[in-house]
Amino acid sequence: MAENSAELRIKGGKVYDPANGIDGEVRDILVRDGRVVDKVSEKARTINAHGMVVMPGGVDIHCHIAGPKVNLSRKLQPEDHRLDVHPGTDVTRSGVGGVTPSTFATGYRYATLGYTTAFDAAVPPLAARHVIEEFHDTPVIDKGFYVLLGNNMFLYDLLKQGRKQDFKEAIAWWVTAARAAGVKLVNAGSDEFWKGRRNENVTDVNEDIDPFDLSPLQATAAFIEAVDELNLPHPAHIHCNNLGHSGNVQTTLDTMKAAEGHRAHIAHVQFHSYAGELGKRVQTGSEAIIDYINTHENITTDVGMVMFGKATAMTADAPLTWMLRFKDTKWVNADTECESGCGVMPFTYQDTNYTHTMQWAIGLELFLLSKDPWRVMFSTDHPNGASFQTYPRLIRLLMDRGFRAEMMKHVNQKAISTCLLPQLDREYSLSEIAIITRAAPARALGLVNKGHLGVGADADITVYTDDENREHMFNAPRYVIKAGKPIIEDHEFVDDHIGRFLHTEPEHDPAIEDQIRPFFEDYYSIRFNNYRVDASYLHDHEVIPLRNSGGKRKKGSK
Template sequence: MEYILKNGIVYDPTNNVNGDKKDVMIKDGKIVDNVSSDAKVLDVTDKLVMAAGVDVHSHIAGPKLCLGRLYRPEDSRAGVVAKTDITRAETGFSIPSCSATGYRYSRIGYGTVTEAAVPPLEAKHTHEEIMAIPNIDVSPLALFGNNWFVLQFVKENDLEGLAAFVSSWLKISRCYGMKVVNPCGSEAWGWGQNVHGINDPAPYWGVTGGEVVRALTKVNEMLGLPHSMHVHPNDLGHPGNYPTTIDTLDVVKDIKKNPNVLRDQTIHCTHLQFHSYGGTSWRDAKSGAEPVADYINKNKHVTCDVGQVTFDETTTMTADAPMEYDLYKLTGLKWANKDIELETASGLIPVIYSPKSPVSTLQWAIGLELFLLIKDPWQVVLTTDSPNAGPFIRYPRIISWLMSSDRRTEMIENKEVHNWASKRTSLPTLDRVYDWNDIAITTRSAPAKILGLEKRGHLGIGANADVAVYDIEPENFDATKASNAAVVEDVLTRAAYTIKDGEVVVKDGKIVKIVPSRHMWTNVTGFEQQEKKVLEDIMPMFNRYYTVKFENYKVFDHYIDPAIEFTIDASK
């Protein structure tokens, strides 16, 4: 099918298109500069047109989602939607069913999502869930920060061996890139312990989190992986943690970016809101957003996503198992814990972010501070660390807050939120607002570039035909008015059109077509001999400690059909 999206108001920051009235043409799943006379015309006159959204960090597939659905039946009942002639029934609010995940991302105009934490041991199941999610392409990130083999290579300062291990493990797990969570801390949790900074060593290893982050970042650049090191620093959620965050970003400051990749950064710090706290306890907790934002403003090797709190009852799930235990001790809510042999540990616990709660309000305000204090929107992108700070369906609500300082002021002055927003953060003094171009950067162009996805997040010729149209006239609508915030949220929650690879999958907020999601993975070439040797070297330890045979560990082709393979020649 060929399409012409006629007379839309287009925001495409990658190509310096800022609210121009123009046509967007589609053929064979790509953006083109001309189509035949038979092309179907979609009249989008004066409506908002952008590339489909790109989510750099979310949790949508894998065993933790399955555990969460079993462990929180009350959440599953909260989001029930009846099936239609096209769609399956939907369940779940913070932890939607696989089909619901795809539908809901499509409805808000998204086309690409990163599954941000895949234990290689459980990669098969992650890919099985991706196969069950429609309408979005998924780039999974494999966990490396607490892997025993990684710790051994770092201890021996063997970067060549570590690079070969990483490239082989990406093939085995069919993942797109690397993720580090609480480096050395989740390994410590296997011994009932934790670490509290990047200079604390993992028990029995004598290796610190800083050494792990630095070594893996060097390897990431050696291999030329499309995405940078994706890091969840130590001390998540603890008052006074912002110096640890800055130290983590600084430990890779001198590492040079591989010139063969699209991205600019060497480290991506995820859910930064949870890592930007001042104070010494929750009694005197305060914002640490200003020093963190100041560091990022002065350093281009860093990008981040926010993990914005949305004031919902939701579910936290993370490979930072000791943090989940701390949250359990703090709240007394039901808690699930899991240790994944030689690789990582994880936990789950429900959480209620209430606008009347001082801590929830503090977290909400810190997230918005980061959005508003970080000067370059190409360095900070919109996420909720879904579902940890709130479900991804709340992205339109966050956009309404970013676009209206009047709405933020109204929430504070009308006491919709706790007074900690005024007393312990700088949010009331920040009158910056995002315009539609900024929104297109933080939800489309920037996350695509951060992930190294050259053909996504924009509407240039040759780009994937992933397009979102919203029934709002940006030239005739004042998004800065507090009274219009609800309109912005409503319109962005129901895309007028979502087009995925040239096919209309959403029309007027309703799913009209189902297309299979694709698995995005990185195949590193040029290290074959080193990989063979590494696998031979680690096999005695693997056979001794793992509970599966190596032959059953690999993710085979039928688990990733259809797939998008990014081939990287690391020998260059």
């Protein structure tokens, strides 16, 4: 190590920092004590980045990387792990890869793509402890999760009784108790159909959910409003109803309309942009969806792209995986008491298949038709659309129309001929890629110190060799610096890092606990006092400030 390991000067790289309006300018990035600063001493170690591309570390806004559902997927696919061993090095630990890598391999493999922050998108409160414990073993990256509240029976009861204020207090309590960074809704209302009526799903978002006298759309709207009014850093993160069904465009539009006047984040919108008739072939509905998003500033979205190859359907949308499962495929359903559902199923996207090709094309169309990269972000809903390990290839598809055309030759031609994709020749620039993979997710999550390289930002920095082949470039950053510490140098791991746990703490009236407790003691399998995640789980953590707090952050105590 150099003379002063806490200080770094990344010299002469082309810096892409869209949040601060820097687009490929050659400049030095200075780092001290884990932060970007404007001055370092003479003794600072210099990293020569001449001719290289410098970006903030990647931020994954929507993935599934920890918790019981990921563990189910790991257990379900031993063959996947056996063929993809992740050996340890002198500084890193070993693991196994595949579509759902083991905890250690997950952290390292994110790092080798230049990602330094990731958010798990679906955690039932009951599983929060498990998730935080797995996070502790997921190295390098900073991480947090959204808590699943969209099918919570207690909250539905409050809505039925019209107790809006208590509803809001209860959401705030749950977010705080689970130590979440946001609120996730998955196919709101579906669990009543699934568990209560045996294997059914929501078909009409305006149909009442028994026994709550409330439609899925009304419930979704109530959550959107409450989360916005609570000033949570990230708006309600919504997995709309009718995922994966032909003709779900209307449902998605209805959901976005229900959010009018409030912030909302529509997750993996690719899976919700299907035109056509229910039960018939999927057609592209990307234009209708992206037009709405382009003209409505209150909506942010991540695309949830599909890439051909192995994936795993892993969702709290239990009826969906029930519908998708085929003979001969493995499928597992898990119960999460009064809070949510869960289904996991290994899945392979094939380029010869009409529907899969359509899904692949719609993901690209949404990006190529998007007008505001700050609101249409990059994700594959790992591992649902594809593993996060396919990000470099998808980035190349966005940046290289020649590569796209070449790939279009080898997919299902019937599907591609009905798509808009062959007519779109837009190419993403490096700056736009930096927005959709870094700056925009950080902004949407309220992470004021991530996704940019201004003074005061966390020193999560990636340095790429500027390669014409963007897949090669994004597959192997030359340097990855996490919290001011070089983790990867010349493509090799040189250090390990634990990474911080990110969560938020909305204010709420403690009296709401007295309302939840009796319901809990009646219906849950564990005691109420064991439910809340206590402070002993928070080792290296940071509280994401609420929107009204002026961006001041509380530093977690060690």
